[in-house]
Amino acid sequence: MLKEERHKYILDQVHLHHRILLNDLSDALNVSIDTVRRDVKELHQEKKLKKVHGGATSFGFMTFSKDDGNIYLQSKKIQIAEKTVSLLSEGQVILMSGGTTNMEVAKLIPKKLPLTVFTPSLHVAMALLDHKDVEVIFLGGKLLHDAKFAVGGTVVNALSQLRVDLCILGTGYLDAVYGLTEFDWEVIQVKQAMIRAAKKTIILSVSDKLHSVQKYKTCDLTAVHTLVTELDPQDPLLDAFREFDLKLV
Amino acid sequence: MLKEERHKYILDQVHLHHRILLNDLSDALNVSIDTVRRDVKELHQEKKLKKVHGGATSFGFMTFSKDDGNIYLQSKKIQIAEKTVSLLSEGQVILMSGGTTNMEVAKLIPKKLPLTVFTPSLHVAMALLDHKDVEVIFLGGKLLHDAKFAVGGTVVNALSQLRVDLCILGTGYLDAVYGLTEFDWEVIQVKQAMIRAAKKTIILSVSDKLHSVQKYKTCDLTAVHTLVTELDPQDPLLDAFREFDLKLV
DNA sequence: GCAAAAACAGCAAGAACTTGCAAAAACCTA
DNA sequence: TAGGTTTTTGCAAGTTCTTGCTGTTTTTGC
Incomplete structure (x- = not known):
């Protein structure tokens, strides 16, 4: 060379x-x-x-961030990603949704960690392909133009035939009462199928999005096993979520 | 010499x-x-x-341009892409493989041209998502790390259930005697399935790659309907291909 | 403050580069 | 066509560059 x-x-x-x-x-x-x-x-x-x-x-x-220009948000997302990566272990088969936080997770996965990752997100797939030891399987389907995310029957169907160790759900809106919500119906369908396909579900959320609600509901918090935020697990902002059987990280 | x-x-x-x-x-x-x-x-x-x-x-x-840094080759590819785009018409359902030439095609598709495109290439899918009127369906499967291209049974299987108007095959090696060849066995399988799924097949090739042969064979030239190069259709370099029932563009 | 990881400096083998030279080929010119 | 000149090509000797290894020093995390 x-x-x-x-x-x-x-x-x-x-x-x-x-x-x-x-x-x-x-x-x-x-x-x-x-x-x-x-x-x-x-x-x-x-x-x-x-x-x-x-x-x-x-x-x-x-000095600048490619993403939304918000350096604070960006660093929060990196903090979340670091915590999330530490939860992964060798040989796991995982599902990853899209979103910028999940992108950071994809980038931060250690280069030598062998994993199998299923994802319907173009960006996440792209980022993961840098990792030689990660097998990347794209869940194909109709792509949403803005989110670069595959949705529809093909994806849901493929997911119904999977049984994976872990599902990592990125950006969503979170509230103790209303659970996990989204604004896109198609995305809901896919996320629900992802949760069903996984033994455990981890959700990532910057604290800004806690206690906010959108139009459609993905699932209740009871369906979630771990919540990763950039906050200290003891932070009072997270109090509302302690009543659930939820691991806070 | x-x-x-x-x-x-x-x-x-x-x-x-x-x-x-x-x-x-x-x-x-x-x-x-x-x-x-x-x-x-x-x-x-x-x-x-x-x-x-x-x-x-x-x-x-x-250079760090996302494109192909090579000016000469690049301009040839753009010429090919322009010719190819002119062959498309409204409402068609098409299949696109990967490769940098197909990337140029994806970029040059008119923004207002309604199309449905199936592709197993991450890059092509990404480029097409800029076009609001193009419905993009990604053919999911195991992704090749270097080519960013989905291969394997899932893709071939999905293709076997399709019947599309047109298949546009990008980068490959072309020879009048040996036909279309590739160096990756998995890619061959996908390309063959793509050809089977389409009523017509167009192949794009820069003249540098004419008369070159790789390890595995995708198909004979008889399976191809149109060959697009950057050359004038009358160019003597293309003589070897005239014996086939092939439209030269 | 200690152990582990990273950086540094120096060395040696091998690969790549330079220079000079001579043989061969190509090119004039009478 | 013969003889001289220029260009091209391959070879050899010497030099420089690259790269991995060794041992030592510095930095880092606990």
Whole structure:
């Protein structure tokens, strides 16, 4: 492999994930850690990226966000994603919905963690394909133009034939009384099928979305096993959810 | 072999693969490594390519454009895409494979043209979702990490239940004698199923890939109805394909 | 403050590059 | 066509670049 190719790969990865570990690079490129270190050093001197202890980051990382421009929201989502990733274990078969929070989870999954992931989200699938050890199966169907998410009978049908370890539901609206709600009927159908297909369901929610309700209901909180937020599990904001048989993380 | 011929070959290879090793060139051209080195040096001075340690890369190789950094190849693909789009008509149900050429087709489809498109390619699906009037159905299945393409029984099975107007096959290798070939067995299975599911099949190929053969065979040229290249339909390079009942565009 | 991980410096083998040169081929020009 | 000139090509020797390994120093997390 040419040095230029390695450099391109490294820069692509850094731009995609905002940060990258030298070990992962060494692994992905099949060269020694020293070589990668030297590559990153060069790119650092060329001001193409920023070298940090253990890896590298892109320059813009802390100054702007590709997503909604909201750095606070973004960092909350990353916190949630980190907590969620720590709940995963090797060899699991999981289901992931869409949403930006789930995107962060996809990016943060360790490169060497073997998993099988089913998802109807184009973005999540795309992000997961960077992970050589993750088998990605896309649940095909009619795609929603804005959400880049597959819905419809095909998806629900495929899900009805699955039995997976874990379902990770991203962005939704959450309320102790009304449960999990959404504004898109088609999405509801898919999420319900996802919950049915999984032994355990984890929902991810930034605290801003707690106690908010939308038009349609996905499920009651009793159907959920774990709720991950960026807050400390002891935070009083979560009190309303303690009455359920729910693990707060 | 003339120097000019070598130069053309080298440029073609660099444009096609974005990079090339001096050893491979020396091997393919049956000249010493020194000669190749001198050739590449010249081309470098003429700014036709970029010489790097161990080989050469095309310009634009280091850019981060989502597209294909290669200007020459890129413009050929756009020409092909334009011709292809002109073959489409309102209300058609079509199948699109992956590849960068098909990506260009997806981008160039008129925003107001109502179509239904089935595809197993993440990139094509993503590009099509920009078009509000195109209904996109993703053919789900196990995703190939590098090609971002769904393969396997699920896809083939779903395809077996389809009957569409048109199948647009992107990047493949084409030869008058050996027909359409690929290097990935799984992809072959999907492409064959796509051809079976369509009333008509269009294949897109940049002229560089004409007369080249890969390991596995997708189909004979008799299964194809239209061949779109960036060349003029009268170009002698296409003579080998005239014996077939094939529309050249 | 300690143990583990990461970074650094120096070294050696191998690959790639440069330079100079001579033989062969191609190209004039009479 | 013969003889001289230029270009092209391959070879060899020496140099530089790349890369993985070693041991040492620095940083990090507990």
